[in-house]
Amino acid sequence: MKIYRIQNNKLELTEENIPNIKNNEVLVKIKALSLNYRDLLVTEGIAHWKPKENRVPFSDAAGEIVEIGESTSRFKVGDRVTSLILPNWEQGKLSPEKINVAIGGASSDGVLAEYVAFPENYFCKIPDYLSYEEAATLPVAALTAWNAVIEQSNLKLGNTILIIGTGGVSLFALQFAKLAGYNIIITSSSDDKLKKARALGAHHTINYKTHKDWIQEVLDLTAGQGVDQVVDVVGGSHISESLKCIKSEGIISMVGVIDGTTVGSINTGTIMYKSAKIQGIETGSTEMYQRMLIAMDLHKVNPVIEKIFAFDKVDEALNYLKKGSHFGKICIELPE
Ligand SMILES: NC(=O)c1ccc[n+]([C@@H]2O[C@H](COP(=O)([O-])OP(=O)(O)OC[C@H]3O[C@@H](n4cnc5c(N)ncnc54)[C@H](OP(=O)(O)O)[C@@H]3O)[C@@H](O)[C@H]2O)c1
Structure with missing residues (x-):
């Protein structure tokens, strides 16, 4: 063989x-x-x-x-x-x-x-x-997304989830968030991919490459409050971006290591004043x-x-x- x-x-x-x-x-x-x-x-x-x-x-x-x-x-x-x-x-x-x-x-x-x-x-x-x-x-990819979006999540029908990217984990997160009835925002570097993500059920899409103020757009979509949960596949210093996107007591599902396998610069003050929950996800x-x-x-x-x-x-x-x-x-x- x-x-x-x-x-x-x-x-x-x-x-x-x-x-x-x-x-x-x-x-x-x-x-x-x-x-x-x-x-x-x-x-x-x-x-x-x-x-x-x-x-x-x-x-x-x-x-x-x-x-x-x-x-x-x-x-x-x-x-x-x-x-x-x-x-x-x-x-x-x-x-x-x-x-x-x-x-x-x-x-x-x-x-x-x-x-x-x-x-x-x-x-x-x-x-x-x-x-x-x-x-x-x-x-x-599917099990990790399932764990983040369903098993470890306390979101209710209609709550807002932000999914970063359109790779393997992210699209399963989108499909499971759709099953759970969440309001879904997804980001990508490509408008073409965002079009496909809308066809899969995303409610809102943002191109993080061409829209430099994409975090403000997330806040605008949530009446300035921020989202209930972020599925962050990038990790590293990107966690600070996710922190800006969540509402008080929101959850960041820390899934990926694309922006650093061990360290990242994180705004620890924001973790505290937002009472943020950073949830590591092992498959x-x-x-x-x-x-x-x-x-x-x-x-x-x-x-x-x-x-x-x-x-x-x-x-x-x-x-x-x-x-x-x-x-x-x-x-x-x-x-x-
Ligand atoms: N914790 C676990 O058990 C577990 C399990 C599976 C995967 N992971 C980790 O999760 C990460 C993603 O895995 P994957 O298999 O889904 O990878 P993948 O298929 O390569 O997808 C990664 C996607 O992330 C987006 N992305 C990349 N850099 C970005 C940036 N700077 N800002 C925003 N988005 C960015 C891109 O989306 P666009 O092309 O749309 O821009 C890219 O397609 C990896 O680090 C992997 O090791 C962890």
Whole structure:
């Protein structure tokens, strides 16, 4: 089978035997994968995302169970599943031991291969209405957005949410905010993307590149009060911008690290006088993922896919992601 490993800070496509499963494992034939911003951090060896030599990258895949270990009970051969990035966070609140395995990163191998063998808790069954490509977009971007917009949010119907950008996480945040009945403001560097975001259900759109006073526009849209919640995928010093956009006691869901993986200049005084809540978002648990899949199935939410690359074009797909011109998710398909 074909498999990618990171060797000398580069992705190498190699040929290996299909793995033999252990008693507690299942073998999955991968049908599709999706890319996340994190895959750039891992493959480029940035900060604590730098993996050890020979790491198999990527966390997000969808495929079919083709073999099950003797002591497994969750799946049968033929089941359609996706991977889970944090398989040990099955339920309950976050704790360090629940995130000791994060597949396709510094700690553990991932799914960028034609077949993968993992313990059964590394996978979750998916609804029938989703294609493999659509399902492959869910493990990280959708679950993170679901956690921020639904699980950790205290917003009520009609409250206002500000979503920054139109990448993978942001568009799922838009789709889930729509399900929840929030008033949605979304920003982008592109008018064309904002038009598409309106078609997906955004109520208000602002181009943060051409409208230098975009924060004032957010305040104008909320009668000067500010929004109830911001989904901030940029992080770093951008948190100070989000602080200006929220109302008193508003929430900033701190999701991303685009503007800095560790530090940022933040107006701490504003955190205090606005009684702001800055909520860090770590992807989410299996239990949250299952709740998300039920909601998606009920409302037939289709993930937004920008482009699908062939399995031998993963480098091109990563470069495309880096360019930042995408709207939604970038996927990889595997031949039958
Ligand atoms: N906490 C978690 O568990 C978790 C999970 C998933 C992702 N993340 C993080 O969340 C971030 C986004 O991930 P993603 O996969 O959605 O990335 P993505 O698909 O590359 O999307 C990022 C989007 O952010 C917008 N953006 C970039 N720079 C900006 C700026 N300076 N100001 C405003 N908007 C800006 C752009 O939107 P426009 O093109 O519309 O301008 C861009 O498309 C990354 O840092 C990623 O590591 C965290």
